[in-house]
Amino acid sequence: MIKLWKFKGGIKLTGFKSLSKSSEIKKTPVPEKIILPLRQHIGEIVEPAVDVGDKVYKGQLIAESSSFISAPVHASSSGTVIDIDKYPIPHQSGILERCIVIKPDGLDEWEPNVKANLNPESLTADEMRNRIRQAGIVGLGGAVFPSAAKLKPTRTIDTLVINGVECEPYITCDDALMRSRAEDIIRGLLLLRKLLQPIDCIIAVEDNKPEAIQALNTSLEKLKSDGIGSVNTIRVVAVPTVFPTGGEKQLIKVLTGKEVPQNGLPYEVGIVCLNVGTTAAVFDALYMGKPLVSRIMTVTGPKVKKPANFEVLIGTPIEHVLAAAGGVTSENHTLIMGGPMMGIPLPHSNIPVVKASNCILVESAEKQSKATAMPCIRCGLCATVCPMNLLPQQLYWHSRGKAFDKLVHYNLSDCIECGCCSVVCPSKIPLVHYFRFAKTEKIEHEVKAKFADQSRIRTKKREARLERIKQEKEEIKAKRKLERQRKKLAGVKNDVIDNIKVG
């Protein structure tokens, strides 16, 4: 039996996973329009490498950046680039960002260079990393951190964790992926193991997904009997179903007992953690030569006709995906990208699926309009469920008062916005909303302070310059005056001399 640790807090939630749960992954047809945002990852935004009117193949690189923390974007189907402009993106603000719009030709024709690589094990670590970067792979669990950057740790790695926990209610896309592509995930993991050279490899799955655990174990057995003996050291670990075990820091605590330092990354404690979807994408990139052009996504919720898991081309409008799931049952619904705990509400369905989109949840609108918040009664429940060991109640007071120094003191930046505190609050205070609000207010405050410093310096420099110019002018004036006087004197002198001569 493997020893597991516990993280403080967390809650048990009703799963609602049976709605969409099945090993079958349907493919959505190629849509009429593909909208590919240039910012689908954490880090530098990418710049288009194509022009309007260009013909593109499926899998062709259409936007990239030279920055280390960035990931290129590829055309997800063959067709013509019809626009590069601002379109709605899946973001809670509903604001527009630059996107490349492709009108697919329906042929779904792969770029000729995309070829299967039968022997990726022979690649060096740098070559692998480079291919992973070129394939545009980012963390598909939702954080969308460029994977190639994660795979370049500055110290040795003890443990490689593959995250198949999927702790949010409703979502089953990772479950479906593990059940249908267990062998690919393990093969991807073997390549990552070669790259990182960890001592230990763990695939973590919540214990409410027995079929996925079974599928992974079966594939491990099969690979072992195929003569790939190195799979012996890979362990599939069932972790207890507690939200948010799928959070990177929480999972690391459960599996290893280690805590990632504040503002730090897992590699600092010798761990790299990747999502199962990311691992499958690594398999696709290194074995198949395919860049990240599609992802598995759950469409579920009480207001959708046929909840299921779909393989969706990145850039497909959400309305197209909803139609594939039989459409919505009622107009009175709310669209959420992600799960009910941490997902973001979307204003409408004409928004594309991006690399981060693991789920579209169609909730009834009534459930979303939350009750009026009552005053905090200081019960302290929020602090007992917080998985980051924070004091949500204190953060709440100081968020309301915008006391930024206090918010720093109470470690607001550590909040992972998991929503446990909001769920248990008996006064129905939208605590996470307060923390998100306080985070953006704090950023604005810092930006303003920085701008004020810049303006102060510029004003000082300008005043110094004006003063200098004034002085220079006065100096010139004084010089001229002196010269005039000298000339005058010289003139008098000459007159006197002339007079003497004449005399």
Add this chain to the structure above:
Amino acid sequence: MAVIILTVLALIFGVVLGYAAIRFRVEGDPLVETIDAILPQTQCAQCGYPGCRPYAEAIASGNAEINQCPPGGESGVQALADLLGRDPIPLNPENGVAEEGLPLVAVINEETCIGCTKCVQICPVDAIVGAAKHMHNVLDAYCTGCELCLPPLCPVEDCIVMRPVDLTIKNWKWSNPELHNEDKAA
């Protein structure tokens, strides 16, 4: 004897204090610096002083109230009140009202600009570039939105206008949950 000891001690302390006064001399008024650090540095002169620093000096010397800076807003008044140990007071409407929402920057209409350089000269942060009889342009990243370059300074009507900066993911903010609650309670 006691008189001698005390005299010697007095001399020693005198020398030490005299040296410290020269060695650890503070240039300028530190209070002005701290007040100036709170002010938003728009240099808009809405306070009635020619810039943020002169206003800071006026506050420090007790010649000005702490509620004369509209760009600083209520939070600015609060910060000044905390610093000076006074009670916060509402902004003085004579100095203008605090603007809500995105910050504004000046934009020059390239069609109508006659190249008079008046705005280039008045800009307190050197955020306008241009030469005589050539079109001028505003450097967005440095414009504090002080509005000093607007007509009547600019001789051309509708040449310089104020425009809010673009809303992006970087400067977008979550709404205040407090306001939502008031809506529902109402």
